[in-house]
Amino acid sequence: MMEMTVSLLPLTFLLPLAGTLLLAFSAGRLGERGAVWIGTGSVGLAALVTALVGADFALGNAGPQTLTLYTWIAVGEFAPSIGLRLDALSLTMLSVITGVGFLIHWFAGWYMRGEEGITRFYAYMNLFVFSMILLVLGDNLLLLFLGWEGVGLCSYLLIGYYYQNAANGAAAMKAFIVTRIGDVFLAVGLFLLFTQFGTLDIAELVTRATQAWSAGEPLAQLAALLILGGALGKSAQLPLHTWLADAMAGPTPVSALIHAATMVTAGVYLIARMHGIFELAPAVLYLVGMIGAVTLLMAGFAALAQTDIKRVLAYSTMSQIGYMFLALGVGAYSAGVFHLVTHAFFKALLFLAAGAVIVCCRHEQDIRRLGGLRRRLPLAYLSFVVGGAALAALPLVTAGFYSKDEILWQALAAEQQGLLIAGLLGSLLTGLYTLRLIVGIFHGEPKSKAAENAQPGRGPQHSVPLLVLAVLSTLLGAWLRPDLSAVFPAAPGADAHAGHTAVQLIASATAIIGILLGAWLFLTQGPKLARLAAEGAGAFFWRWWHRAFGFDGLYDRVLVRPFLGLVQSLRRDWLDAFCGLAGQLALVLHAGLSRSQNGQLRHYAIATVVGATLMVVILARA
């Protein structure tokens, strides 16, 4: 029985692929119900298979192993194969992708009801799950890169799903191109590693690297930096983060699946998977931590100043991933992955709840026009409260607390006080913007007709995913902590326990302060805050944070506009025109010479005589 389940592993990605092909080639003959059933069914079955394999793995029947299907390319030493790596890390990621993915697919059936082109939606979603699974299971970097680009493509297609509106298309292109820049860094990293070690197999690569390179080796740092570049692009960390906020143009389930639970965490997975290389480049590892901390704070402030529900959640995702990068930076890989898992649960919950609110309020996304939905949308309110609590890391009760606290503790254990302080400040900010969001939507008076007569969503497709995710975001979620000791080296705080409880106390204190302060501020001080944000320094900060510290505008002016100018100036092919000069020259010569044929007989006679004289003179002299 043991080997049988592992051999089922390829089913996990073949099922979504089959779903995609079925939906793509059905060309609309399937109708909405058929599309939902196939789309959700394929991911559901994949989740089931993952559960089976996971059970086997947990019971110890099937140890970590690599299942090679066939050799993809074989040219001399360059022989990447289509191989699936099964170990604790890939299994955790797989279960998150298929589990949360299934719930989101199920909810999307309700969310997308009545939309035209729903087969196209589910085809892309299944293709996304297929690529994400390949990314996670790939045992060599080229297969990982296949998944890496596949998810980028699907994120482009899904962000641009409502293609009638050109702005969505622009947002989708922006997302694809910014992540593509990251991918190029990763690609160059691949070339470097292959040239050095002649293999792309991750395990083999790490062992050869640790033998060949000593810590701090310039080439190791370069390779790590390049891999980090790729991770930054995909996980929307500073400086390649500007695409995530605009990526909210896609349908909400897409944001839930891609821009909260799975794709944006691919960068974290990559760094965790390649931790061997990063161990050899401590400076780069520290940089990872720094980037995480800075992004964490920046995104926190930005989330405070957004008016669109989904953009608040987008910046909050960016901030939470900052936490994961911080964890990786201090060497606490398992803490980072644990936070990844819990974050997937409560952030997917928040996004789905936001989706429910948006659909019920007839696609109204602006907080300023919502309000007072507490009694109208009870389930949505409940999920927002549970998700928000987990996000703000409400002590003891929520899963978010355990994972975030673990990260802060590991930061202290690794003597990174700076990162710890950033983390604490970040959790304060998180509390503030979460409360602002929940109060803005559910408390106070409904500020628009849509909000007034919002009807709560009905049916299992709407309620069950929300409830399941809500449960997972609480204490239960924390118990599902994956045991990654086999995959990662010991975390810094593994043995030293001094100060662990102290950090837990401080962390929970800041979380509670953040929540209470948020509640007091936004419940009672609403008008005063509005006045503060309207004049002088307040207005400046509000606009500055609203535009997320102006990175987007900066990139637009420094990179995008010059590029478009260059493209515009090159619209007429100069080099072709340059080669065309030969043609012009011929025409000019023709015009000149034809003037000499003016039909005057005497003119010709003189010309002949001149020629004759020249000839005679030359012959005479020779």
Next chain:
Amino acid sequence: MSGIPMEHGLMVASALFAIGLAGLMVRRNLMFVLMSLEIMLNAAGLAFIVASTAWAEPHGQVMYLMVITLAAAEASVGLALVLQIYRHFRSLDVDAVSQLRG
């Protein structure tokens, strides 16, 4: 009776040829052009005869015969053309006849 050095003969022929040539280029009346042409042809014939008698070879005179036939043919066609041109253009000005412009 020391005889005439060949160069003198040829010099005369060249002089005649140059005069004919100048006439060809200068005159704008078609008749004069034809006449100067005749002079040039005649100069060529003279050169042949000078060379023939210098080398005591009759071939020169045969060539002279050819020159004359050429001159005759050319003159007849030339004059016929002149007639047509005069009838068509009402004048013998060479420059008037310049339709074949590039």
Next chain:
Amino acid sequence: MILAGLILIPFLGGLLCWQGDRWGEAPRWIALATMVAVLVTALALWAGADFRLADPGAAAWLRELRLPWIPRFGIELHLALDGLSLVLIALTGFLGILAVLCSWKEVQEGIGFFHLNLLFVLGGVVGVFLAVDLFLFFVFWEMMLVPMYFLIALWGHSEPGGKTSTYAAVKFFIYTQASGLLMLAAILALVFAHQAETGELTFSYEALLATTLSNELALLLMLGFFIAFAVKLPVVPLHGWLPDAHAQAPTAGSVDLAGILLKTGAYGLLRFALPLFPEASAQFAPVAMGLGVFGIFYGALLACGQKDIKRLIAYTSISHMGFVLIGIYSGSTLALQGALVLMVAHGLSAAGLFVLSGQLYERLHTRDMTRMGGLWGRLGSLPGFSLGFAVAAVGMPGTANFVGEFMVLFGTFPAAPWIVVLASGGLILSAVYALTLMQKVYFGPAQKSSPLPGLDVREYSMMLGTFALVLLFGLYPQPLLDTTGAVMSNVQRLFEVPAVSSTFNLGGK
């Protein structure tokens, strides 16, 4: 004898089509049958042959046909087939079928003469891939041009107010003809140098391989060959003819042009320029790679700015061919194999994109992208396929373009890391132009909402077949790689001579 057959089939087919004009649609079927015959012969040869690495050094031809043609000058009808030419002939066969199919409804007048030209172009190309006698090679090289000229000039669409189709055809002809002249001069010089050295006047490839040339002469002759192939491959400064030719050519013409004629340039480099002048090519390699990188960026930048859809695709081919050039001059077997896979992949994906733009033209009667937009829901499965091919143009993993491009980059990295870093910058631009194509044509606000006719069976099967091939070679390129393994390692062995010293000295493995 099969080789002579391979060449004669298209030419006889062409004549039959010409005569078949009297019976209405007959030329189309004859042309289709001819191209199927070529493809089937190629596949039969492929199946029957084994490609184990023959003894290194000896040019291991799979099939050879040697007949004296002009003994006085040592010119013989010497046709030879090996892995490289076999793959390219199979590609020619497939794209020929594509070209015939896609002009089923598009070409209505002068059907016989159209198919005559089409088959003569393909016959010329097959001749180029098979000819191993330099003189015969040059004959086929020039023979390709004339029918192509007629295809573009007579059946092309001229831009209203812009460049006419004859302009594009004449430009195409002059570019290739002038560069062909340089090659002829180089061939003759080589032959005379060989005669001076060994006393025997011959145009045969093996004999000329052995001539030892002084350094400057070798560089000069190599440049003669390089320029001729650079015009055909379009290396940037000499690329002027390609966008015009594509914009004005009929779809079948574009498919041939992009699919096969560009490959003759690359094939020429691999078969003649590199082996005949190894040291000169090695010295010239950095310059060629620099041109390749410049070509990638220049092609991509111009592709982003185009309004005409076929012109955009033409510039993307220039950008892709930049990668091929880098692969060819990198001097590593991996990169050379990658260059070949990229050639096949680009042949298929560019042909696909051109067929689609042809079908768009049949429905919308315009190639101007500003008058398209929001076509996604209106054209049945046509947008789906063009999304697939645009994704292939981006070089998405899983498509053959990715395998080709990344093998080229992996292979060239040890030799020239900075070239590879710049070239991978081009990957970003490839994403920009492919997505711009999709945004401008299929996404965005729809200008009219009336549904347009979708794909009929012929078009659907054509697109499905091509896209399936692109995916097949993307996921399982091994058959391609085994076929050309021997040839590429021979070419690579020529570069064993002091390889290009990499500027960024990496601690080698």
Next chain:
Amino acid sequence: MELAFYASALVALLASLGVVTGTNPVHALLYLIVSLISVALTFFALGAPFAGALQVIVYAGAIMVLFVFVVMMLNLGSDASAQERAWLKPRTWVGPSILAGLLLLALLGTLLRGDVARVIGGTSIDAQAVGGLLFGPWLLVVELAAMLLLAALVTASHLGRDAEPDRASGGES
């Protein structure tokens, strides 16, 4: 014999100058005839009686008569000479004559530097020798010359045909 040659050569040169600079076509024509006859005299002086005779009969006789006819037909009388004088302004004839002079100098230069010091003695070549040659190796050329003349005859007659018919038919030429 030398005296005759030099004298007639001088006359020929002067007559040709007269032709070239003459304003009245008829006078120029007469000068031309004088020049041709003086050249015929040089032939006799040089000892080529057959050529001289030909020159007088064919060249001076036939061709010049043709010229005279044409001049008479076009009645280029005195009014033409006024026209000629207008056209012969110094500006027009200076350039070409310098050019012709240059050519002459070049020719003379080559002749003077020539080392062939052949002298024409009194040996005359009579018509019989020339005749033998004409029907000897030169037979083909003579036939060709005959055909040339025939062609010229046909052309001249066709071109010279008076355009009466089309003027008679409405004169819309």
